[in-house]
Amino acid sequence: MELNGQEYSHPVQEFAYAEWNRLQQLAASQHINSDCKPIWLGTWEQLQNVDTTLLERMRNKRASIYSDSFFITEYDNHIVIAGKGQRAVLFGVYQYAQEVWGLHAVYPQLDEASCEFTIQDSDKLSPFRPGEIRYYSPRMERRGFVFETIHDIPYLTAMLHWFGQNKINEIFFTFSLWDKVKEELSPEIIKRGIDVTLGGHSMKFIQGLHSSNVSMNQQEKVTADHPYTAKEQFDFEQLDWQESMFEQIAHYCRSVPGLTRLSLWPEDIAAGNTSEFLQQYIAFTERLQTYLFHAGISIEVEHIAYNAGLAWNMLELEGESSQHIDTLFAYWGRDYRYSYEKSDHETDHRAERALRQWSEQTTKHGRKLTVFEYYSDHFMLTNLFSVLTRRITEDVAFYEQLGLEGMLNLVVPYRGDEDYPWKWAGGLNSYIFARAMWSDHLEQIIEEYYLHYPQHERKAVKEIIDLLENKLSEVTSWNVPLFPARAVDPGKVAHAAPYNQEIAAMLDDIAEQVGQAVLHSCLEEHHQVSKLAIYVSGYAKRLSEQWLSAAK
Structure with missing residues (x-):
């Protein structure tokens, strides 16, 4: 043989x-x-x-x-x-x-x-x-990572190599990022057979590929500086601009190696209170699929259900789901301390009901449902970045039980002035996600992770990482009350007065507990885990002082 x-x-x-x-x-x-x-x-x-x-x-x-x-x-x-x-x-x-x-x-x-x-x-x-x-055999078919803005060729190349080693089968780019990295990354993608999805919040990029005047909903026009509000929403009810955009998409997609799927999303801004928006957007993606089919381009098209700007009418389904295209479910704002079921927040329970409804409808119509998570997102999780070993493994089990097609994990870099090793800090969540998509043995996954460290360090490393998981996941509980700011943005929240003392108390507890753990640890100060814990303790203390100062 x-x-x-x-x-x-x-x-x-x-x-x-x-x-x-x-x-x-x-x-x-x-x-x-x-x-x-x-x-x-x-x-x-x-x-x-x-x-x-x-x-x-x-x-x-x-x-x-x-x-x-x-x-x-x-x-x-x-x-x-x-x-x-x-x-x-x-x-x-x-x-x-x-x-x-x-x-x-x-x-x-x-x-x-x-x-x-x-x-x-x-x-x-x-x-x-x-x-x-x-x-x-994996637990789900789609197992992917999403990159929206990371124009870092060495990092993306290293991640592609790591994907093969950890049995990840999909990489998702925005059109604008792909346009910058395609020459260098295409050979790496081809030889590993990784599926490519293009899409994300890329409508403006595609709009720039043609000269037609795209009809926009002027009532949604805003001028704020924050990335969640500095956009206009597309008016998907108007048809006059859509075919020219479809033509540009088809032309662009013909040259993308390994392209499996388009997942093109509305702009990242609330669409107002109209219940028709989601159905109008879904109809747009159905027309896109039909256009590509007749153009001889055999790729999947999916739509997203995503509460942009915390807008429930962009996440929750009213009526029937599409009979023709698949769904990507992306709920922003989870308190990652809890499962949906055990959460203290009605918003998490409401999101679970929405997810179950999408699951029932897509199953009824023979379509696929994939969930989008934020386990490596340094905007949502901030640079008080939480290890999420239990949350990830429990989520995978829950989504597997629902019969979902797969899971995507968003990677967003830290952007700020702090000397913060975001690539390393986010690595454990990425590893747990990749491994959990193939195994339900959490203890074995964790044990194999700690083999990364010399034997005499493992106990001390685990003690600090467990503490970071227990303490830092609470930071995510403030993303919705402070939206669009977070617990690390004391100077950006005009409406936070009722929360200042509570947030400061949380940060003081993080600073104290993590600081004490470092003080009593046998790890050297220059050890990567010690350096991260020292950073977390000091940064949490500085933030607490800023929140208390803002309360005066």
């Missing part, structure tokens, strides 16, 4: 084979026993032409509805990694490297000084027994 050149001529499979050789050599350089049997890499369809007996043993498993399912076995003096699709083969290579060679990619490699992999303890390795078959 050998893989000939023709069989791995597909770019993803060719890359998978190259990665296998690279990782085997890396393992050997780390004095890990990587002497192994010959490797066979391929899809289930290719395996059918080579060994029907082995494939027959996987008959029940092959019924999986998920495109990235794969299995690994040692069979007939070979290692066999076989995937339902080409991308699944690549995922299988990284899975084998982690389980057998201990090469574990916890954080993306952002520079040459950092390591690509954590080398796991030898007692954590899991070599295959002869004839043993291990089967792997």
Whole structure:
């Protein structure tokens, strides 16, 4: 059983084979026993032409509805990694490297000084027994990250590499960001087979691609400086501008490699109190889908249900959902301390009711529903950024139980004057999200994360990270009362007088508890976790003083 050149001529499979050789050599350089049997890499369809007996043993498993399912076995003096699709083969290579060679990619490699992999303890390795078959399948089909404004080629390239290592299958760009990064990132996307979604709040960008005067709702025109209010809303009831925009979208999309889906959203501003807005916008996306179909462009189109500017009429469904396009549900304003069900806030309960209604309707019409979360969003979570291990894993279980198509995680960088390592700070939530989309064993996910640290540091690191999770998630509870400001914006909130003392008390508690934890920790001050905790304690104290000063 050998893989000939023709069989791995597909770019993803060719890359998978190259990665296998690279990782085997890396393992050997780390004095890990990587002497192994010959490797066979391929899809289930290719395996059918080579060994029907082995494939027959996987008959029940092959019924999986998920495109990235794969299995690994040692069979007939070979290692066999076989995937339902080409991308699944690549995922299988990284899975084998982690389980057998201990090469574990916890954080993306952002520079040459950092390591690509954590080398796991030898007692954590899991070599295959002869004839043993291990089967792997995700909990949902779509598992993606959303990038709206991060024009950082090295970071995005590192994230794409990390996606393959952690079995993420989708990257979502706004049109404007994609236009800036497409030349450098396209080759990286192609060889990993990552699905590309274009969209987001990109209507203005597309408007700039053509000369037609787009009809706007002038009643929604505002001039405030804040990004949530400095926009006009499109008038989707007017049809005169839409076909020219569809033409520009079709022309643009023809040149995007790996483009799977369009998810084009209204502007990020409340649409007023009209109940018709959401249905008018959905009708716009349906017309877009029809136009693309007749233009010979075979991609999916979805609409978003999103409470922009806290507008419920843009999130809640009235009547029937679309019978023709899929839905992306994005509720902004969760208190991430709680599940929907256990939240103290009626707004979270209302959002859950809306989500369940969308789920019922999309199921009824045979459409797909994906949820959009903010686990790596440094605007929502602020630079008092909360670790969300329990929230993420519980959310994944809840959404899986609802039968959702998938989950997307938004990455928003920290933008401010503080010396704050947002890429590293947000890495744990990204890791937990990626892993939870494949496993419901939280304890194992957490244990494998802490293997990233030397054994003598793990207990101390865990104590601080657990404290940051317990204390900082409360910061998200203020996003709705202070909207569009947050608990880190004491100088931007004119209506916050009733809250000043309460917010200051929360921040004082964070400063005290985290400061004490650092004081009693055995970690060195220059340790990344210690540095983050020291920053959090000092920053929370400064913010508390500013809130109290504003109350005078």
